[in-house]
Amino acid sequence: MLNSQTSAFKIIGYYVGKIITVLAILQILPIITSIVYKEWDIVFDFTISMSLALILGSLLVIFFNSARRRKIDWSHGMIIAALSWFAGMILCAIPYYLSGNFNSFLDSLFDVMSGFTTTGVVLIQDLDHVSNGINMWRHVLTYLGGQGMVVLALTFLVKSTSGSYRMYVGEAKDEQLLPNVINTSKAIWFISIAYLVFGTIVLWVTGIFIGLPVDKAFLDGLWVFMAAWSTGGFAPHTQNILYYHSLWYELATVVFFVIGSFNFALHFALWNKNRKEIVRNIEIQSMSITVTILTIITIAGLMKLNVYPNIVSTFRKGFYLLISGHTTTGFMTIYAKQFFTEWGNLALFAVIIAMLIGGSACSTAGGFKGLRMGIIFKGFFRDVKRIILPESRVQIDKFHHIGDTVLEDKHLRSAMLIVLAYILTFAIGTLAGVFFGYPLSSAAFESASVTGNVGLSIGITTPGMPNALKIIYIIIMWVARLEFMSVFALVTYIFTGARRRWLH
Numbered sequence: 001m002l003n004s005q006t007s008a009f010k011i012i013g014y015y016v017g018k019i020i021t022v023l024a025i026l027q028i029l030p031i032i033t034s035i036v037y038k039e040w041d042i043v044f045d046f047t048i049s050m051s052l053a054l055i056l057g058s059l060l061v062i063f064f065n066s067a068r069r070r071k072i073d074w075s076h077g078m079i080i081a082a083l084s085w086f087a088g089m090i091l092c093a094i095p096y097y098l099s100g101n102f103n104s105f106l107d108s109l110f111d112v113m114s115g116f117t118t119t120g121v122v123l124i125q126d127l128d129h130v131s132n133g134i135n136m137w138r139h140v141l142t143y144l145g146g147q148g149m150v151v152l153a154l155t156f157l158v159k160s161t162s163g164s165y166r167m168y169v170g171e172a173k174d175e176q177l178l179p180n181v182i183n184t185s186k187a188i189w190f191i192s193i194a195y196l197v198f199g200t201i202v203l204w205v206t207g208i209f210i211g212l213p214v215d216k217a218f219l220d221g222l223w224v225f226m227a228a229w230s231t232g233g234f235a236p237h238t239q240n241i242l243y244y245h246s247l248w249y250e251l252a253t254v255v256f257f258v259i260g261s262f263n264f265a266l267h268f269a270l271w272n273k274n275r276k277e278i279v280r281n282i283e284i285q286s287m288s289i290t291v292t293i294l295t296i297i298t299i300a301g302l303m304k305l306n307v308y309p310n311i312v313s314t315f316r317k318g319f320y321l322l323i324s325g326h327t328t329t330g331f332m333t334i335y336a337k338q339f340f341t342e343w344g345n346l347a348l349f350a351v352i353i354a355m356l357i358g359g360s361a362c363s364t365a366g367g368f369k370g371l372r373m374g375i376i377f378k379g380f381f382r383d384v385k386r387i388i389l390p391e392s393r394v395q396i397d398k399f400h401h402i403g404d405t406v407l408e409d410k411h412l413r414s415a416m417l418i419v420l421a422y423i424l425t426f427a428i429g430t431l432a433g434v435f436f437g438y439p440l441s442s443a444a445f446e447s448a449s450v451t452g453n454v455g456l457s458i459g460i461t462t463p464g465m466p467n468a469l470k471i472i473y474i475i476i477m478w479v480a481r482l483e484f485m486s487v488f489a490l491v492t493y494i495f496t497g498a499r500r501r502w503l504h
Contacts, residue, residue, distance in 0.1 A: 008493075010067035011076050012083065017060025019084040019153045023092060024053035029140055030095070034133030042133035045098035053091045078489035081150050082482055086490075088149060089113050089474075092141060099134050101125050103463050106470055113474045115141035116149075117481035118364055120233020120330035120455020121446075123463050123470070127238045132219065135236050139223040145481075146230025146260070146364030147192050151185045177268040188264050191271065192229065199225035199256050203249070210246045228256035230364045233330025233455025240332040247312075250320060253331055261287075261327035261359030263371075265402050282399045283360045286374035290357055291326055294350045298322045301346030318347070321456065326354035328366040330455020339458045340442055348458075352445055355452040356426060366453030366481060368422055371401060372415035379412040421484045425476055426451040432472045433460060450476045 027050040034042040072080075089112045096108035107123040114121050115138060124130065124138075144152060177184045200222045207217030220236055227234040237243040241253060259267075266284075269277040278284055298318050308314045317334055324331045339348060358367015382397045397407040405411070426447050433443025438460055446460040450473045461473070479487045 007067070007070060008076060008079075010064040011070050011072055012079050013060050014064035014067040015072075015080045015153070016084050016087060017057045017064065019080075019149055020053055020057035020087060020091065021061065022149060022153050023088050024050050024057055026140060026144065027053070027095070027137070030133040030137040033136040034131065037132045039131045039133050042095070042099060042131045045095045046133065046137070048098065049091070049094040052094065056091070075489050075493065078486035079493050082478075082486040082490040084149060085113075085116055085478060085482065089116060089478075092116075092137075095137060096124075096134070099131065101127075101130055101134060104467075106467060107463060110470050110474055111138070112141060113477050114455070115139075115232065115234060116145040117453045117477040118142050118145045118230045118232040118328070118366065118455075119450060119453045119477050119481075120227070121449065121457050121461040121473075122234070123461065125463065127236070130236075135219075135223060138234050139226040139232075139236075142230050142232030142234050143192075143196075143226040146232060147188055151188055177265055187268060191264065191267050195229055195256075195259075196222075196225060199229060202252055206246070206248050206252055207244075210244060210249065224253060225256060228253050228329060228331070229260040231257055231260050231327050231329040231359060231366070231453075232364075233324075233332075235331065239335075242333045242335075247316065250316060250333060254320065254323060257324065257327050257329040257331065260329070261363055261365040263360040263362045263402075265362060266360070269402060277402065280400045282374035282378070282401050283370035286370040286377070287326070287359070290354070290370075290373065291323065294326065294354045295319055295322055297350040298347045301344050301348075301350065304346065305342070305344045307342050307344075307347075322351055322354055325351045325449075325452075325454055325456050326357060326359070328355065328358045328452050328454045330449070332456060336457045336459040339445065339456075340439075345441060348441060348445060351456065352448040355448040355454045355456065356422065358452050358454075366451075368419050372419055375399060375407070375411050375415045376419065378407055379415075382407060418483060422451060422480065425480055425484075429472065429476050432469055436466050436469050447476075451480050453477060453481050 027046050031043055031046045031050070034040070034046065089109055093105065093108035093112045096102055096111060097105045101124050102108045102111070103123070103125065110123050113119075120142070177187045200218070203221030203225050204218045207221050208214060212220065223234070223236050224241075226232070233240075235241060235243070241250060244250075263281075263283060266277060266281055295318075299314060302308060302314060302318045308317055320331075320333050334342075339351075343351075356367055357373055358369055359365025361369040361371040378397060378399050398404050399407055399411075426444075429447030429451055430440070430444045433446055434440055438446075442458045442460055445456075445458040448454070449456050450461075460469075
């Protein structure tokens with residue numbers, strides 16, 4: 001048993017070391033940015049951070065090198081994913097803290113986890129005057145988190161391993177675009193980078209058109225696209241998307257974060273000219289229905305209170321924020337406090353539900369996911385038909401997700417399990433907010449945002465919020481983004497190991 005524990009420890013250590021090495025190498029991007037803009041203090045900060053991460057990653061890889069050919073089982077894959085995200089949070093927070101833009105190291109950890117999980121709520125200070133190097137790092141982290149750091153490691157640093165799929169699944173992805181999971185990872189990054197080039201050009205041109213300087217329009221376009229595609233919600237300015245005061249910029253971001261919330265398998269199908277999939281896919285159908293219903297509720301709530309003077313303003317504020325929440329992006333075109341002071345309970349209720357439902361499975365989005373919602377509703381109507389129709393009339397039910405799948409009880413159980421876990425997590429976050437003195441509606445809104453990895457804020461998430469609540473939100477973002485099982489596997493592994501050492 002001890003040999004088994006030792007073997008598992010070596011396997012986990014080796015692959016965590018690989019992923020830490022990836023995170024170290026990525027810090028070259030903010031270093032280059034800082035050199036271009038002569039931000040020498042930031043260059044020094046990232047040099048320290050990158051060196052520490054490289055040393056730690058290299059030591060883990062060298063020390064546990066004997067484990068590189070060993071078989072990875074399901075628990076190993078999940079633990080590697082969960083531990084990599086936690087270790088990465090600590091290491092990637094170092095340049096944040098050294099920059100002086102955060103009140104504490106805890107605040108730095110919070111923003112890194114918010115970026116990794118593509119949540120987008122922030123505790124950074126004086127964002128409008130943050131260095132370009134730090135802003136580059138913020139958006140690289142959210143872009144990386146959307147695709148997945150394990151996916152990146154499989155793409156560039158892991159040549160072949162029988163357990164690749166188990167690590168891939170540990171990061172809340174379970175669909176293979178190609179027979180080989182490493183090729184699947186490469187396909188995901190190819191799709192993402194192709195969109196990155198196109199989206200950056202579109203936003204760059206739009207930025208120039210609305211009057212931004214050429215270099216600023218480029219950087220803002222790059223960063224905003226990274227956040228939009230990753231449904232991350234980060235922006236280079238305190239006012240978020242409101243900063244640009246441009247309908248065209250808002251329309252472009254809507255397009256990008258909507259397609260960013262689509263399943264990578266759907267993107268792959270469309271790239272291979274299977275255009276009918278966009279109509280037949282259960283996730284698209286489910287999301288279309290929920291967006292329509294929740295938009296009607298949101299608009300009705302806003303019109304009842306006469307919040308906005310005309311249909312254009314209602315679209316730019318009401319619909320934009322509803323769809324931003326539903327795709328779990330978190331881009332904002334109003335100030336956080338306006339949710340509380342202007343929107344009213346009906347519109348807030350619709351946005352809370354939208355944030356919890358979220359986008360598509362195996363995408364950059366968070367939340368319950370459209371696939372699970374579609375399966376649950378399919379199962380509900382199947383059971384209704386069984387009750388009201390003669391047994392001879394009842395047919396086998398299927399759902400279409402890339403291919404046709406017979407709806408079985410195991411699909412319903414799996415979907416319901418994760419949805420219930422999200423609801424429980426949301427309830428815990430809401431109770432925590434109420435415990436620390438925030439109104440119930442505000443606590444529920446902020447909890448839905450961190451649980452769904454959204455990023456919309458009603459004003460609770462600030463540097464002055466209680467440290468205990470910051471820690472609770474960090475944990476919620478982490479477990480929800482990895483869809484619970486990987487973190488549960490890590491916690492079980494730690495407690496089981498501790499128990500065995502204590503007994504011996």
